[in-house]
Amino acid sequence: MIARLKGIVWETGPGCVVIDVGGVGYEVKAPEPVLAQIGGPANPADLYIRQVFREDDASLYGFVTEGQRDLFDMLRDVKGCGARISLAILSTLGVESALAAIASQDAKMVARTKGVGPKLAERIIVELKEKAQELALGVKVTPGGSDSKASKEGPDELTQALMALGYRRGEIEAIADQAKTEGEEVQDQVLAALKLLA
Numbered sequence: 001m002i003a004r005l006k007g008i009v010w011e012t013g014p015g016c017v018v019i020d021v022g023g024v025g026y027e028v029k030a031p032e033p034v035l036a037q038i039g040g041p042a043n044p045a046d047l048y049i050r051q052v053f054r055e056d057d058a059s060l061y062g063f064v065t066e067g068q069r070d071l072f073d074m075l076r077d078v079k080g081c082g083a084r085i086s087l088a089i090l091s092t093l094g095v096e097s098a099l100a101a102i103a104s105q106d107a108k109m110v111a112r113t114k115g116v117g118p119k120l121a122e123r124i125i126v127e128l129k130e131k132a133q134e135l136a137l138g139v140k141v142t143p144g145g146s147d148s149k150a151s152k153e154g155p156d157e158l159t160q161a162l163m164a165l166g167y168r169r170g171e172i173e174a175i176a177d178q179a180k181t182e183g184e185e186v187q188d189q190v191l192a193a194l195k196l197l198a
Contacts, residue, residue, distance in 0.1 A: 002026075002060060006046045009038060015091070017062070019045050028062035031090035037064055052076075052083045061087065068095045070135055078127050080120050089113045100194035102132040133191075158189045162197075172197070 005028065007021035017035060018025045028047060030038075038045045047062035048069045061083065063069040068090070075086035089098050092113040101109035102125060111121040158179065162172045175196050182192035 002049045002051050004047065005049055005060075005062065007044075009041050009043045009045050011041055015087070017045070019047065019062075026060060028060045029087060030062040031068070031087060031095060033091070033094045034062060034064055034068065059083065063095075067135060071095060071099055071132070074128050074131050074135070075124065078120075078124050081116075081124060085113070085115050085120075088115055096194050096197055099132055099135060100191060102128050104191050104195070105129060157186050158193065161186070161190050162193055 005019050005021055005026055007019045007026075010018040010020040010025050012018070012035065015032070015035075016027055016029045017038065018027050028049065030047070034047075038047070045062075047064065048066050050061045050063075050069055050072060052059050052061060061069075061072060063072065072083075072086050072090060075081050075089060076083055081089075089110065093101060093109065097109070100106075105125050107118065107121040107125050110116060110124055111118055116124075156176075158176050159172060162176065172193070175193050176189075178196060179189045179193035183189055
C-alpha cells in the first residue's frame with residue numbers, strides 16, 4: 001500500500017499529476033486546489049497518498065496534508081459517495097470550504113458539486129458533521145498530540161488547527177484574530193475562520 005510519494009512533477013493533466021520518483025512515474029489523481037498548489041513540471045512534490053482498489057482499477061489519490069486525506073476517506077465512507085464524487089467535492093469546494101460546509105451543516109453548499117443531489121448532501125452532513133468538526137479542530141491531524149499550554153511564541157489552538165489543514169501561519173493570523181470574536185469555544189472559532197477563508 002502506497003502512503004506517500006516524494007519526487008518531481010513529470011507532467012500534469014485534467015485532475016491528475018504524474019510524479020517521478022526515482023525514475024518511476026506514478027499517476028496521482030488530486031483535487032484541483034492540490035494540483036494548483038504543487039504546480040507544473042519540474043516542481044518538487046510531496047504528497048500523502050490514498051490507494052483505492054476496485055475490481056477493474058487501482059488508483060492513487062494525492063493530498064498535501066494528512067487532514068485533506070482524512071476528509072477524502074471520510075467522504076468515501078458515506079454510501080453513494082465513492083472516490084470519484086469525494087474528489088469532485090474537494091475539487092469543487094476546495095478542501096477547507098468542504099470541511100466548513102459539512103461542519104456547519106450547509107447542505108446547499110455541498111450540493112453545488114456535480115453528481116451530488118440534495119439527498120446525498122444531507123446524508124453527508126448527517127454522517128460526517130461531528131467528524132468534520134473534530135478534523136477542523138485538528139484532533140486527527142495535529143502532530144505531537146494536543147498540548148493546550150502552547151508557548152508564547154508558538155501558535156495557539158485555533159492557529160494550530162488551521163495550520164493542520166494546510167494554511168500557512170502568516171496568512172491566517174489576521175483571520176484567526178477575527179474568528180476569535182465569533183465565540184469562546186475553539187470549535188466555533190475554527191468554523192468561523194473556515195468560512196472567512198472560503
